[in-house]
Amino acid sequence: MRRCEGTETEKEVRTDMNKGRIVQVMGPVVDVLFEDGELPNIKDALEVDNGDKTCIMEVAQHLGNSEVRCLMLAASEGLHKDMEVRATGSGIKVPVGDQTLGRLFNVLGQTIDDGKEIEKDAERWEIHRQSYQLRLLRTDQSYHLLHMVQEGR
Numbered sequence: 001m002r003r004c005e006g007t008e009t010e011k012e013v014r015t016d017m018n019k020g021r022i023v024q025v026m027g028p029v030v031d032v033l034f035e036d037g038e039l040p041n042i043k044d045a046l047e048v049d050n051g052d053k054t055c056i057m058e059v060a061q062h063l064g065n066s067e068v069r070c071l072m073l074a075a076s077e078g079l080h081k082d083m084e085v086r087a088t089g090s091g092i093k094v095p096v097g098d099q100t101l102g103r104l105f106n107v108l109g110q111t112i113d114d115g116k117e118i119e120k121d122a123e124r125w126e127i128h129r130q131s132y133q134l135r136l137l138r139t140d141q142s143y144h145l146l147h148m149v150q151e152g153r
Contacts, residue, residue, distance in 0.1 A: 018087040020068075022048070025079045028072045030057055032085045037066050040087040043128045046070055047086045050078045056108055057085075058092060073107055093124035 020034040032046065039062055040046065046057045057070035072079075073092070094109030095118045104113035107127070111118060 017089070020046075020085045020087065022079060022081055022083045022085060023067065024081070025076055028076055030070045030072055030076065030079065031063065032057075032068050032070055034066050034068070034087075039066065039068055040089070043091050045088045045090065045092045047088060048079065048083055050083075055079070056092065091126040091128045093126050095122045096125050097123050 018034060018036070018038055018040060020032045022030055023033045024031040034040075040059050042059050042062065044059045046059065048055050048057070055072065055074050055076075057072045059068045060071050061069040063069055092108060094105060094107075099118055099122060103111060103115060103118075106112050109118075109124065
C-alpha cells in the first residue's frame with residue numbers, strides 16, 4: 001500500500017489488485033466477499049468483467065465478515081454469484097483539463113457525445129475529492145466577496 005498525498009486527510013490506497021467474488025446481486029446492489037480480509041476503502045471503484053465489457057461498481061458499505069456492499073454504475077444484468085471482482089485501489093476517476101471543455105461525459109468519465117475519444121494518458125481526478133473551501137474576504141468592515149480556495153493543490 002502507499003499513502004495518497006496532497007490532501008488534508010491522507011488515505012491509504014492499494015497499489016495491488018485485490019480480488020474478491022460476488023456473493024449476492026440485488027438489482028444495482030452487489031455484495032462482494034474478499035476472502036483475504038483486506039477490504040477496499042469506501043468510495044473505491046471495483047471492476048467486474050461481464051461478457052465483453054468491464055462494469056464498474058463503487059463500495060458503499062463494509063458489511064463485516066470480509067464483505068462489502070457496492071452500487072453498480074451500469075446495468076447489473078449478467079452478473080451472478082462467484083464472478084471475480086477486482087479492487088482498483090482508488091475511486092472513480094474522470095478526465096479533467098482543456099480536452100474536456102464542451103464535451104459530455106457519463107459518471108465514469110466516458111464520452112457520450114460521439115466526439116473524439118479522450119486520450120488514455122489524460123490527467124484524471126477522483127470524483128470524491130476534498131471540496132473547495134469558501135472564505136469571506138473582508139474589506140472596510142463589510143463582507144462583499146466570496147473567494148474559492150482549493151486546499152492541498
